[in-house]
Each structure stands twice: as structure tokens, then as C-alpha cells.
Amino acid sequence: MKLREHEIIAARTNLRGEIQHQESVSIGDRTPEAVVRQIAQLAGELGADAPINGIGIGIGGLIRNREYVVDATFLGWSGVPLAKLVGEATGIPTLVDNDLVAFTEYEHWFGEGRDDDRFAVITLGAGTGFGLVANGAIVTGQDYGIGLVGHWPLDPAGPLCFAGHRGCATSVLNSDSIARHVSDALGRPVDYEQALDLAEAGDPAARRVTEDAGRGLGRLIAAVCNLTLPQRIIIAGEGVRLASIVADAIREGIARDRDPRASTPPIVLGTKNNVDWCRGAAVLAIQAFVHGTLPGV
Numbered sequence: 212m213k214l215r216e217h218e219i220i221a222a223r224t225n226l227r228g229e230i231q232h233q234e235s236v237s238i239g240d241r242t243p244e245a246v247v248r249q250i251a252q253l254a255g256e257l258g259a260d261a262p263i264n265g266i267g268i269g270i271g272g273l274i275r276n277r278e279y280v281v282d283a284t285f286l287g288w289s290g291v292p293l294a295k296l297v298g299e300a301t302g303i304p305t306l307v308d309n310d311l312v313a314f315t316e317y318e319h320w321f322g323e324g325r326d327d328d329r330f331a332v333i334t335l336g337a338g339t340g341f342g343l344v345a346n347g348a349i350v351t352g353q354d355y356g357i358g359l360v361g362h363w364p365l366d367p368a369g370p371l372c373f374a375g376h377r378g379c380a381t382s383v384l385n386s387d388s389i390a391r392h393v394s395d396a397l398g399r400p401v402d403y404e405q406a407l408d409l410a411e412a413g414d415p416a417a418r419r420v421t422e423d424a425g426r427g428l429g430r431l432i433a434a435v436c437n438l439t440l441p442q443r444i445i446i447a448g449e450g451v452r453l454a455s456i457v458a459d460a461i462r463e464g465i466a467r468d469r470d471p472r473a474s475t476p477p478i479v480l481g482t483k484n485n486v487d488w489c490r491g492a493a494v495l496a497i498q499a500f501v502h503g504t505l506p507g508v
């Protein structure tokens with residue numbers, strides 16, 4: 212399951228992370244008790260005709276020990292023992308982790324990075340995320356869920372983010388920033404998808420904003436390549452469409468910050484399908500099942 216701001220997306224997978232059945236529900240009451248009730252109901256529906264061995268939950272936030280939500284700002288949660296609560300409500304062993312950790316684990320076990328020793332994931336959308344697998348294992352630490360790449364500098368002449376950085380990833384790449392900058396330029400409100408539609412149709416204002424974002428993304432990719440030497444870069448998330456619209460600007464941004472002798476690894480664009488995040492969450496449970504480390508309930 213993937214917890215989003217306004218909905219829970221749930222899927223039942225097999226042991227290879229292949230989706231067999233999926234459902235989603237809107238979140239009304241955001242208290243942990245109410246959300247856990249919804250999770251338990253979804254688990255009951257998805258498990259009606261096949262037993263569920265484990266539940267994995269991906270959530271955009273700071274998580275400890277695959278069980279405890281230290282902080283998930285978008286839900287207003289802090290200090291929630293989510294794995295324990297869901298385990299008690301469902302009778303099913305449950306693991307929780309940051310959604311990007313989970314997504315990167317999926318790419319590592321079953322996805323585009325399954326044959327790589329070292330690869331990077333960059334996610335685009337409401338936030339900008341970065342995941343790294345090195346020496347065959349995901350690189351994490353206790354600060355992982357903060358979203359550390361969000362304020363990485365990309366454009367010294369770019370707009371300011373809410374924290375006062377000029378041209379950071381948040382101000383250049385995030386979907387709401389792009390929608391806002393295109394709206395400002397047009398003098399009328401457009402949402403992110405409309406901004407991308409306009410860019411695709413060649414609207415000059417939308418092109419300028421999205422090409423700036425593309426060059427910023429290129430510089431971020433260059434930084435990732437320069438610092439971590441990945442064999443592959445996987446671009447994923449709701450904003451993956453941006454990357455397909457401004458491919459030339461991305462190449463320009465990469466070239467600007469790379470030694471001309473350096474070879475840039477393959478850049479793979481994922482789908483913008485939100486259910487992909489569920490595969491990542493499922494892998495948390497699949498790994499524990501395979502390793503014999505599913506928690507008790």
C-alpha cells in the first residue's frame with residue numbers, strides 16, 4: 212500500500228511483485244486510527260480470495276526500523292507505530308518504510324536495476340526524490356526520509372523556494388512550482404498537467420518554465436553521475452512526463468556539468484502510474500518473507 216495525501220492505493224502482488232489486484236480509497240479522516248481502519252478494510256478485500264502473507268506500506272516520511280513513523284508531515288503524523296497498529300488490526304505481519312526506499316528496493320529486486328550493482332533513482336512530482344543502490348544494497352541512513360535532495364542547488368538564477376534557496380530542486384522541479392510559474396507567466400491559473408500540456412503544444416511561457424526544469428534535472432543527473440558513478444538512472448514518479456517533454460533541455464543540463472570524456476549511463480523513464488509505488492511497498496514484505504524476517508503480530 213502507498214499512503215498519499217488524499218488516498219490509499221493498495222495492490223495484492225505475488226512474490227515477484229507482479230500486481231494481481233488493486234484498489235484505492237480516499238482518505239477522509241487523517242487520524243492514524245481512521246487510516247489504519249481503512250488499511251485493514253482494504254487488506255480484507257484484497258485478501259478475500261487469496262491469503263496475504265505480509266503487508267508493506269510506503270509513506271513519504273521519516274520512518275525508523277521499517278515499523279515506526281517518526282514524521283509524515285503530509286498526513287500531520289508524528290510518532291505513529293504504524294506497523295504495529297496495522298499488524299494488530301489485520302493479523303498480518305506489516306512493514307513500513309519511506310516510499311522512495313521501497314520504490315528503490317523494487318527496482319533493485321525486480322525492476323530496471325535488477326542486473327546492476329550500482330544505480331540511482333530520481334523521482335519527480337510533488338517532491339524530488341533520490342535513491343541509490345551501491346554494491347548491491349540500498350544506501351540509507353536515519354535522515355533518509357527528510358528528502359535531502361529537495362534543496363539541491365540547480366539554477367543560480369532560478370526562483371526562490373519556500374525556504375529561501377534560489378533555484379533549488381524544490382523551486383525548479385516540483386510539480387506545484389512548475390504549475391505556479393507557468394500560471395504567473397500566463398496570468399491565469401493552470402495545474403501541473405495543464406502546464407505540461409501547454410509545453411507539449413509549444414506555448415512559449417510553458418516551454419520556458421519546463422525547459423528550465425529540464426536543464427535543472429539534467430544538472431541533478433550530472434551531479435548524481437559525477438558523485439556516484441551509477442550504471443543506470445531511473446526516472447520515476449508523477450513528473451516522469453516532464454522528462455519526456457524536455458529531453459533536449461535535460462541533455463543540455465547534463466552536458467553542462469559533465470566532463471566531455473565521461474559517458475552518461477542509460478536513463479530509463481518509468482511510468483507515471485501510481486500503482487508502481489505499491490510494488491515497492493510490497494517488496495518490503497516480500498524481502499522479509501524471503502529472508503524469514505517477517506515480524507510477529
Ligand SMILES: [Zn+2]
Binds near residue numbers: 362
Ligand atoms: Zn529550497
